[in-house]
Amino acid sequence: MVRTAAALGVVLVLGLAGLAGEELTLKGSTTVLPIAQLAAEVFAELHPELAVSVQGGGSGTGIAALIDGTCDIADVSRPMKPSEWKRAVDRGVYPFHWLVALDGIAIVVHPSNPIRQLTLDQIRDIYTGEIINWKELGGPDLRIVPVSRDTASGTYEVFNEIVLRKEEPSAQGILYQSSNAAVAETVARTPGAIGYVGLGFLNPAIKALAVGEGGTYLLPSEEDVIAGTYPIARPLFMITDGFPQGVVREFILFVLSDEGQKLVKEAGYVPVRRVN
């Protein structure tokens, strides 16, 4: 629920705004929001004269804000699209992507479900309506309730590309949820449900499945995401206008430092390299 509240676009203003006049504004993906918030909190302690503001709103919103000059850093859970690149360059904004973290997407079911592993093809068949009952997969005679993020979200885009291979999720009655937390909540309350959430949203009320591709099944884990062996993973970026200067550069360097990468881990995501 904390994440949901944050995701609702609550503006978090840290530090003493307006004293020195220096400001740093981050905006964008709700997936990257926990990382941005944690990093901003610690960064603001190191720079008490700085006013750091962190906002959610979604990857698209963040990119639009960067192009309009209303934020310094756009948080995104997907790379920019060609149309966004064009818009940016037309306005004299030269986007610079910084890889700040990795995120594995876990396939989750209700804890009472005896199924332990599925192949990517089986998962795709569920979301395209080819498989509609758990008994077809060796489970109980129970109708499958597929749960998805809304089709505009970055998490969906990754799922669509890797698992659905860009097919339409045409199964009848897919439940679309507006946040990772809502997907987890729905799966936890629905015995027949299957869903997908970022690694940071796994909790004891839902069960992660081992995902198989080419014969080997892997549970989502940090090591396998860093190693690139877990199949459903994605990069998370912070985007700046050109190579950043001043506090923006300091902030990016902070996020990429060992200390920043530990915060990435603390937020429930996977650091870009192994940190202890």
Add this chain to the structure above:
Amino acid sequence: MARAAERLVKALTWGCATLSLFGLGLITLFLFREAIPFFRHISPFSFLGGTAWYPTQEPPSFGILPMLAGSGLVTAGALALAVPFGVAVALFVGEVLPRGLRDPFKVAVEILAGIPSVVYGFFGLVVLGPWLQGRLGLPTGQTALTASLLLGVMALPTVASVAEDAVSAVPDSLREASLALGATHWQTMWRVVVPAARSGMFAGVFLGMGRAIGETMTVLMVSGNSPVWPPSLLSPVRTLTATIALEMAEAPVGGLHYRALFAVGAILFLFTLLLNVVGDLVAQHVGGKR
């Protein structure tokens, strides 16, 4: 002195009225300016009549028929609950309760309208939905029915409050005349007060309908947001408002998806406009006959 003050107040009210009209004009302008380019790429026919909504697929499909039906179904369900109960509450408060208790009771009903929609939504998500799921043996509790029940409760105060105003506005002379002719309390209420208050009650119904169609947060949380065609009360549905709320944050500004969401907004706008106009006409027509 008095005239100067009068003029000032007149100017102020005139200014406020103009300002709100001006605001409405700007909203309309921007809404349609963002929406109209969409129809250069997609025909209105396939937009309104299409049953597939995959805005981020390649190639995308933009059919809002499932959402039109979803909004209609959820609203109809909500009214089926809110109208009978709202009118009953209005009659109870206006005709049955002793005068001293009317105001406190009415305030209590109106407090229902003050509960934030996210609270209704959360209640629906964790209590009502799972309960319906267990009771009716459904695969999921996030259905059109769940949304309808909650929206019905949310629209109830609107319907009840406006209808009660209409009931209280019926002059006592009518009631006294009816009673003096030997009619019972029930007959007076049903045959005299209700017909006399009809136009106000219709106004309440249309306001309640507007509330139900426009509600976003609650339906977003409890209806499952599944753009299925054809919809049913016991399956998940998606409404027009929920579509905008779900997808606007992530739609690249200026893109086709973004414009499609504005087009959905324009459709909603036209609906509400139509609802208001029809509501006005019906209220006038019905009221005029009396």
